[in-house]
Amino acid sequence: MTIPLVVGIDGSAASLEAVDWATDEAARHELPLHLVHAAAPHHEAIDLINAASDRARTGAPKVRLSSEVLYEDAASALVDKGRNAFALVLGSRGLGDLAGMLLGSVSLAVAARADCPVIVVRGGAQYRDARFGSVVVGVEDGEGSGTALEFAFREAHVRHCRLVAVHAWSAPFGGPPEPSPRSGYALEAHLQPPTQVLDDALRGPAERYRDIPVSRRVVEASARQVLLEAASDADLLVVGARRRHGHLGLQLGLINHAALHHAPCPIAVVPQR
Incomplete structure (x- = not known):
């Protein structure tokens, strides 16, 4: 079984950019793509991950796609998923991060703890x-x-x-x-x-x-x-x-x-x- 490329999403613009980048990356490496949303329980979680899945499916229809919602601490959940992943892909900023932060707290925590490569998607479209x-x-x-x-x-x-x-x-x-x-x-x-x-x-x-x-x-x-x-x-x-x-x-x-x-x-x- 091929290990997946895992991307963490929270509905922020940065995480959607990470979905786009990860979709292209999965296609390049011919990897399955797994979307993960980890947060406290709320009724919008399923809608959020379904929208991200539709976005990924549109970007690369041939990539094998799966997704899940985990109701737990985001950093811990992603680090756990990274134990069986090609890499973890994250946005540079999350919904809950302060306006002046250069890097989101979840992305920094995951980069410091994960067993697999962690890719933080930064920069403009170019x-x-x-x-x-x-x-x-x-x-x-x-x-x-x-x-x-x-x-x-x-x-x-x-x-x-x-x-x-x-x-x-x-x-x-x-x-x-x-x-x-x-x-x-x-x-x-x-x-x-x-x-x-x-x-x-x-x-x-x-x-x-x-x-x-x-x-x-x-x-x-x-x-x-x-x-x-x-x-x-x-x-x-x-x-x-x-x-x-x-x-x-x-x-x-x-x-x-x-x-x-x-x-x-x-x-x-x-x-x-």
């Missing part, structure tokens, strides 16, 4: 309609970006577009760190050229997706700034998230928080496996 032909992925030191890279390459593959891999770096203040008494790892990690960090990370997935044109960007600057600038002409921004040791959920960090709040395009937060 970013939601895949007009730029580009997927941007952030690459960090070490192995933390492996799952995000696989996701990004797969997205570029089904979209028939290019991949832009971005690695931002900065030299530590005061020069390279001292090696630990047991090994010289810290010094070696600092001395590894940033271009080598990116090349090493890309080598495996690039071999598996030879059809994808890849652009490499290595920039000495703030990662938040570099990623947001790269996303200004992208259809999707992909970032990785590490597991928190000894705690449930993910370590989103300052970079991911900035991307979730300010990305000009849809953003996928991909948990590290």
Whole structure:
């Protein structure tokens, strides 16, 4: 049985934009689409999900479609659904969010706790309609970006577009760190050229997706700034998230928080496996 792409809806304009985006995404990946409305009991719930289902069916008649209403906390319900999902798709703002919020509280909570990729649909129509032909992925030191890279390459593959891999770096203040008494790892990690960090990370997935044109960007600057600038002409921004040791959920960090709040395009937060 193919796991579905799950989209959370609450009747807001942002959630309906998420339905449209998720419908196209399900068609690209040939996935079933499952619509979920989770809220306190009210008589409009069935009408709301039926209207969203009609919208999805009109957008992609061949996509297998299902839906359900869950009368429980929205974030918890969506996180639970994400345990058996290709990804969770959410709008950037909900009905109950304050006017000044940059990102809805439910979307942020789900992005921080879900086991599967969480895609927050941001940006204007030009970013939601895949007009730029580009997927941007952030690459960090070490192995933390492996799952995000696989996701990004797969997205570029089904979209028939290019991949832009971005690695931002900065030299530590005061020069390279001292090696630990047991090994010289810290010094070696600092001395590894940033271009080598990116090349090493890309080598495996690039071999598996030879059809994808890849652009490499290595920039000495703030990662938040570099990623947001790269996303200004992208259809999707992909970032990785590490597991928190000894705690449930993910370590989103300052970079991911900035991307979730300010990305000009849809953003996928991909948990590290």
